[in-house]
Amino acid sequence: QELTLRIGDSFPVGHYIPENMTKFWMERVTELSGGEVAFDYYPAEQLGKAKDLLSLTQTGVMDIGYVGASYVSDKLPLSSVAELPENFTTSCKGTKAFWEIAKPGGALDQAEFAPNGVRVLLVMVLPPYQVLTSNSEITDLDSLRNLKLRTTGGAKEIATTKIGAVPVQISAPETRDALSRGTIDGVLFPHSSVLPYDIHPLLKYGTQDVNFGSFVVTYVISQERWEALDEDVQAALVQAGDEAITKGCEAADNLDLKDKQTIADSGVTFVSLPDEDKARLGELMGEVSQQWASDLDARGRPGTDILNAFRAALEKAD
Amino acid sequence: MMQSQPPANGASALLARIESVLALLSGLSLGAIMLIVVADVAMRYVFAAPLSWSYNLIGLYLMVAVFFFALSDTLHNHGHIAIDIFQHQIPHRPRHLALAVGYLLSSGLMALIGWQAWLRLKSAYLNDDRIAAVIPWPTWVAYFIVAAGCLVMTLRCVYRTFGHAASGLTGRDLVETPPPPETEPQAGEGAE
Amino acid sequence: MTIALVLLALVVMLVIGLPVALAMAVSGAIGLYIFGGLPVLSGILRTSPLSTANSYEIITIPMFILMAEFVIISGVANDLFRSATIWVGRIKGGVAMATALAGAGFGAISGSSTAAAATLASTSIPAMMKEGYEPKLAGGVVAISGTLAMLIPPSIALILYGILADISISALLIAGVIPGLIVTVAIIATIAILVWLWPESAPAGRAYTMREKFASLKRVGPMILLFFAVTGTIYTGIATPTEASGIGAFVAMLLAIKEGRLSLPAFSGALRRAAQTSCMILFIILGAHIFGYYFTLARVTNDLTTWVGGLPLSPMTIMVFILLGYIVLGFIMDQIAILILTVPVVLPLVISLGFDPIWFGVIIVVTAEVGMVTPPLGMNVFVVARYTRRPLGELFRGVMPHVWAHLLVIALLTAFPAIILWLPSTMQ
Ligand code: NA
Numbered sequence: 001q002e003l004t005l006r007i008g009d010s011f012p013v014g015h016y017i018p019e020n021m022t023k024f025w026m027e028r029v030t031e032l033s034g035g036e037v038a039f040d041y042y043p044a045e046q047l048g049k050a051k052d053l054l055s056l057t058q059t060g061v062m063d064i065g066y067v068g069a070s071y072v073s074d075k076l077p078l079s080s081v082a083e084l085p086e087n088f089t090t091s092c093k094g095t096k097a098f099w100e101i102a103k104p105g106g107a108l109d110q111a112e113f114a115p116n117g118v119r120v121l122l123v124m125v126l127p128p129y130q131v132l133t134s135n136s137e138i139t140d141l142d143s144l145r146n147l148k149l150r151t152t153g154g155a156k157e158i159a160t161t162k163i164g165a166v167p168v169q170i171s172a173p174e175t176r177d178a179l180s181r182g183t184i185d186g187v188l189f190p191h192s193s194v195l196p197y198d199i200h201p202l203l204k205y206g207t208q209d210v211n212f213g214s215f216v217v218t219y220v221i222s223q224e225r226w227e228a229l230d231e232d233v234q235a236a237l238v239q240a241g242d243e244a245i246t247k248g249c250e251a252a253d254n255l256d257l258k259d260k261q262t263i264a265d266s267g268v269t270f271v272s273l274p275d276e277d278k279a280r281l282g283e284l285m286g287e288v289s290q291q292w293a294s295d296l297d298a299r300g301r302p303g304t305d306i307l308n309a310f311r312a313a314l315e316k317a318d
Numbered sequence: 319m320m321q322s323q324p325p326a327n328g329a330s331a332l333l334a335r336i337e338s339v340l341a342l343l344s345g346l347s348l349g350a351i352m353l354i355v356v357a358d359v360a361m362r363y364v365f366a367a368p369l370s371w372s373y374n375l376i377g378l379y380l381m382v383a384v385f386f387f388a389l390s391d392t393l394h395n396h397g398h399i400a401i402d403i404f405q406h407q408i409p410h411r412p413r414h415l416a417l418a419v420g421y422l423l424s425s426g427l428m429a430l431i432g433w434q435a436w437l438r439l440k441s442a443y444l445n446d447d448r449i450a451a452v453i454p455w456p457t458w459v460a461y462f463i464v465a466a467g468c469l470v471m472t473l474r475c476v477y478r479t480f481g482h483a484a485s486g487l488t489g490r491d492l493v494e495t496p497p498p499p500e501t502e503p504q505a506g507e508g509a510e
Numbered sequence: 511m512t513i514a515l516v517l518l519a520l521v522v523m524l525v526i527g528l529p530v531a532l533a534m535a536v537s538g539a540i541g542l543y544i545f546g547g548l549p550v551l552s553g554i555l556r557t558s559p560l561s562t563a564n565s566y567e568i569i570t571i572p573m574f575i576l577m578a579e580f581v582i583i584s585g586v587a588n589d590l591f592r593s594a595t596i597w598v599g600r601i602k603g604g605v606a607m608a609t610a611l612a613g614a615g616f617g618a619i620s621g622s623s624t625a626a627a628a629t630l631a632s633t634s635i636p637a638m639m640k641e642g643y644e645p646k647l648a649g650g651v652v653a654i655s656g657t658l659a660m661l662i663p664p665s666i667a668l669i670l671y672g673i674l675a676d677i678s679i680s681a682l683l684i685a686g687v688i689p690g691l692i693v694t695v696a697i698i699a700t701i702a703i704l705v706w707l708w709p710e711s712a713p714a715g716r717a718y719t720m721r722e723k724f725a726s727l728k729r730v731g732p733m734i735l736l737f738f739a740v741t742g743t744i745y746t747g748i749a750t751p752t753e754a755s756g757i758g759a760f761v762a763m764l765l766a767i768k769e770g771r772l773s774l775p776a777f778s779g780a781l782r783r784a785a786q787t788s789c790m791i792l793f794i795i796l797g798a799h800i801f802g803y804y805f806t807l808a809r810v811t812n813d814l815t816t817w818v819g820g821l822p823l824s825p826m827t828i829m830v831f832i833l834l835g836y837i838v839l840g841f842i843m844d845q846i847a848i849l850i851l852t853v854p855v856v857l858p859l860v861i862s863l864g865f866d867p868i869w870f871g872v873i874i875v876v877t878a879e880v881g882m883v884t885p886p887l888g889m890n891v892f893v894v895a896r897y898t899r900r901p902l903g904e905l906f907r908g909v910m911p912h913v914w915a916h917l918l919v920i921a922l923l924t925a926f927p928a929i930i931l932w933l934p935s936t937m938q
């Protein structure tokens with residue numbers, strides 16, 4: 001007999017994350033369960049906005065939902081830990097470390113996911129965000145001072161302020177206009193977002209090998225739904241999850257390199273900051289994470305504990 | 319387009335007074351959005367220092383207030399578009415009784431929306447949920463606006479349920495209805 | 511079975527005159543309840559109402575509505591019609607043609623067709639009646655000219671489409687300019703043909719001196735200022751649509767103050783009416799969302815797209831059927847509700863057939879204009895009926911020639927998509 005699970009996310013049709021991770025996972029689950037499990041897939045916010053998918057999964061409108069940590073920062077503030085500018089420059093390193101703490105039984109699961117009644121099935125931490133500018137030449141850390149940068153989310157705003165730049169909030173579809181008319185001097189973007197928004201013709205310089213923050217993708221199932229599944233189905237979901245997470249982050253890193261090359265080919269110069277600036281940046285970004293953690297501590301959430309757990313997992317992930 | 323609807327009775331007048339207060343808040347939120355957007359652009363162009371709080375303040379609270387605080391006032395003043403062309407060709411009693419059923423279902427719907435907002439309000443308030451931004455705005459305020467707006471809207475729908483039911487049963491007009499689309503002199507001729 | 515029941519509930523509630531938003535929300539909720547019981551229904555109702563409102567991008571809609579309110583208070587909208595009358599008054603049917611020009615001009619500062627029709631009706635209908643125009647002709651011209659507001663930027667319909675389709679709102683708004691001018695020309699040409707066929711329907715024109723002509727332009731200056739504050743800044747990229755909408759409302763407010771017409775009651779009245787109109791639109795969006803989630807969960811959306819995509823027809827044939835479907839929907843449904851209900855379903859199909867999403871947005875807005883003036887639900891005709899105190903049947907007949915002209919324009923824009931796509935392609 002067949003079991004059909006409803007799964008939904010907010011990625012546009014054809015986006016690399018569902019193409020490389022989610023769909024692969026669904027196929028593997030169907031395979032591993034001997035065809036017992038099938039999926040009804042609802043992409044592109046068909047069942048609700050990105051910020052609502054956690055709630056829709058908790059209430060059973062869908063069985064499995066995409067949860068972007070920064071969309072639900074009110075409910076899952078600690079999950080943004082991997083969006084901090086920490087010591088990783090690839091998706092796979094960040095993803096492995098985050099999975100270590102977010103998987104059922106991990107520190108983050110116990111602190112946040114389990115209390116919210118959900119269980120993490122899939123994770124991806126995007127390749128770190130870089131500064132990309134339209135005209136201002138990037139040479140060293142000081143050359144980023146006073147630039148108006150399109151930034152999203154709390155920690156990235158603090159990071160932007162730390163390097164002396166000005167964070168500006170602009171919706172993604174309006175970014176291109178803002179860049180072309182000089183309202184902003186640049187963006188804090190992952191490479192994979194540059195091409196879809198078609199901003200590479202407007203860009204001239206970009207940073208590389210540094211981390212100004214990232215973005216956390218998870219797919220969760222409600223605990224209630226999970227417990228109603230047969231053990232062999234649960235096992236299929238877990239095994240397919242491990243495989244899909246690895247495949248997903250590798251695809252993200254490959255695409256990052258490929259997109260970076262395309263962007264470079266369109267005339268963007270990628271700059272490595274001088275070594276002493278990198279060290280200084282590391283210190284500044286460390287302060288961002290400390291501030292994030294102590295703000296949460298002050299509100300009675302274990303910010304420092306989770307940050308330390310993530311840092312420990314990063315050490316191990318190499 | 320929208321006219322001011324005189325209340326048909328005391329219950330409606332009391333509700334209308336509450337609705338006016340909420341509508342004032344809705345209008346003020348609208349005016350505030352305009353001023354904040356202009357100030358934001360001015361600060362960005364002139365001082366290179368955009369307002370860091372405008373985006374979230376508008377998206378999280380002010381737009382929510384514009385919508386939910388105007389909901390019931392708009393219904394009372396017949397501002398929510400309805401197809402009023404067949405309406406007057408349906409005999410008085412079945413039309414009012416059908417509308418009573420429609421508003422009964424609407425009452426249930428609005429109550430359910432308000433109830434869900436109340437549950438979120440409680441949970442967000444108790445957990446002190448805040449968004450991650452330079453100003454960590456609490457989220458319960460938004461849920462409060464939804465719950466308050468839906469409460470008044472539910473009461474208005476309940477009032478309409480009883481009003482239409484009474485109109486249908488008595489054969490008289492005991493509830494506010496929108497002005498007919500036809501004009502008086504040629505009221506006989508409908509649309510083809 | 512459930513789907514038929516839900517559709518029946520929707521139709522019944524619409525016919526008895528329940529607000530469109532409530533009719534859609536309630537029938538969608540019935541469907542969700544049958545589909546997944548209370549958990550699914552309350553799960554959707556927990557999130558979608560708040561999410562309908564809490565977005566920054568959506569402020570373009572209330573801001574453009576507020577701008578139109580302030581413009582109407584300032585009184586300069588009326589001057590636009592007077593100036594147009596003076597310029598084309600000499601031609602037979604000139605005042606009717608001036609109404610079309612004023613409709614285009616008013617469309618350039620208002621995003622809402624019904625607001626434009628109301629303003630035009632209050633100024634140009636008395637003028638035409640006084641000069642001896644046939645009421646059928648006068649009412650028809652006003653009703654159709656009002657629809658220009660939803661095509662010429664700023665357009666609430668195009669903004670909504672842009673938000674639904676997740677494409678550049680700037681490009682969409684700019685794409686509406688040339689089709690807007692073509693429709694204006696089509697309305698004027700239709701009037702010329704009508705007064706040629708039935709000379710008794712319009713009086714002879716009246717000439718004005720050049721001095722009167724240029725003097726009349728003085729009062730149009732503020733409108734041009736406003737047009738550049740909005741469309742100009744969007745085209746050049748100086749402002750994003752959200753910024754342009756807020757600035758537009760602010761400039762219109764200054765204009766009303768400068769004209770000495772913005773008393774405190776007028777100001778609070780403008781805010782309240784703008785809040786009510788915005789609320790009406792957002793409530794329809796919410797109703798359509800709830801209804802749409804039911805359709806999505808019941809897989810109607812998916813099955814329909816798959817079915818149409820699999821038909822052995824050429825893309826253009828399918829497009830013709832899609833546009834016919836829009837025209838038929840426009841007979842009975844509110845235009846905003848149609849957009850919100852259909853775009854998420856139809857757009858993926860349209861893109862997969864190889865059509866440009868910007869082109870499609872403009873085309874369905876031109877199609878929606880037709881719906882504004884066709885019976886039984888033709889909002890603009892209702893508005894005109896309230897001002898003219900004329901029977902609806904007569905007005906619907908009066909607007910019919912313009913409907914045919916509109917269909918020709920739609921055919922033209924479908925045959926030559928470049929007419930729509932050229933201007934946005936020249937943006938930076
Ligand atoms: Na317009």
Ligand code: NA
Binds near residue numbers: 841881886887
């Ligand atoms: Na119609």
